[in-house]
Amino acid sequence: MSKGPERVVRKAFGAGRWFPGDGRELKSMVDGYMEDARVDKVKGRIVGAIAPHAGYVYSGKIAGYTFRAIKDNTAIWGRPEVVVLLGFSHRKGFKGVALMDGDAIKTPLGEALLDREAAEILAAGSPRIFFDYRPHAGEHSAENEIPFVQRALPETKLIIGLIGDHDPRTLDELVRALDTLSKKKKILVVASTDMLHDPNYDLVTKTDRGTLEKVRSMDYARIRKDWDYSNQIFCGIGPVVAVMRFAELKGCKQGTVLEYRNSGDDFPESRGRWVVGYGSAIFAVP
Numbered sequence: 001m002s003k004g005p006e007r008v009v010r011k012a013f014g015a016g017r018w019f020p021g022d023g024r025e026l027k028s029m030v031d032g033y034m035e036d037a038r039v040d041k042v043k044g045r046i047v048g049a050i051a052p053h054a055g056y057v058y059s060g061k062i063a064g065y066t067f068r069a070i071k072d073n074t075a076i077w078g079r080p081e082v083v084v085l086l087g088f089s090h091r092k093g094f095k096g097v098a099l100m101d102g103d104a105i106k107t108p109l110g111e112a113l114l115d116r117e118a119a120e121i122l123a124a125g126s127p128r129i130f131f132d133y134r135p136h137a138g139e140h141s142a143e144n145e146i147p148f149v150q151r152a153l154p155e156t157k158l159i160i161g162l163i164g165d166h167d168p169r170t171l172d173e174l175v176r177a178l179d180t181l182s183k184k185k186k187i188l189v190v191a192s193t194d195m196l197h198d199p200n201y202d203l204v205t206k207t208d209r210g211t212l213e214k215v216r217s218m219d220y221a222r223i224r225k226d227w228d229y230s231n232q233i234f235c236g237i238g239p240v241v242a243v244m245r246f247a248e249l250k251g252c253k254q255g256t257v258l259e260y261r262n263s264g265d266d267f268p269e270s271r272g273r274w275v276v277g278y279g280s281a282i283f284a285v286p
Contacts, residue, residue, distance in 0.1 A: 008102035033064025044284035086239035087142030094164035096128035115157035125177030163238035193236025195277030247283035
């Protein structure tokens, strides 16, 4: 009797580095961050979100706000069928959007299933969107959100995509593909990104708060215009703009900023050395 195709289960490389490698410790940490987050009831259904992706001791409490809001929102609006996690490559650029292939990705909390059917719908929307695991190997930007999804939305399937370039056509086609997918499945799209990196605490704080005002007003065009390689107001600028454009397309009129802190707030010794901003935001539609 012939065997069926062997399951492909990817490994979360960040376990033991960016977040705890022990399942009980990780569960306690993630649950604690979400429980500590105090968020007001969101008007409408959340279709998009922004969450940071640094080591959990630095940014986990801010990510907790994003996923607490999502968890509470699903109690009213129901869970999404698919969560699309959008990150980028910190190491090497490439053209287009690389989707993680395989059946699942395993974290210390267990396996998170990948939705191949939904990912194929997304990829069918553009030759710029394709399956390629290589950019994902060792990349933490999208992966660091997975334990939060596992605790906030248990058993919800994932699409994990990395945006490899800054070509406007890539974002145009990704947003169209997300819109097409959203008409076939109920989806939530999360942009994984930190904010400004700079030794100057005051500069980081001022710049990030100004950027978050543009998130509130849905001014993604100005956010993109303000960004360059020497002023990376979002290291994940592509994911952020894609999520904001998708949310606007679905009817979102205003972003909601839930929380902001930077490493200089919680680790004063980082001031003058290297300060990184972390923001939490969601985008809801009526």
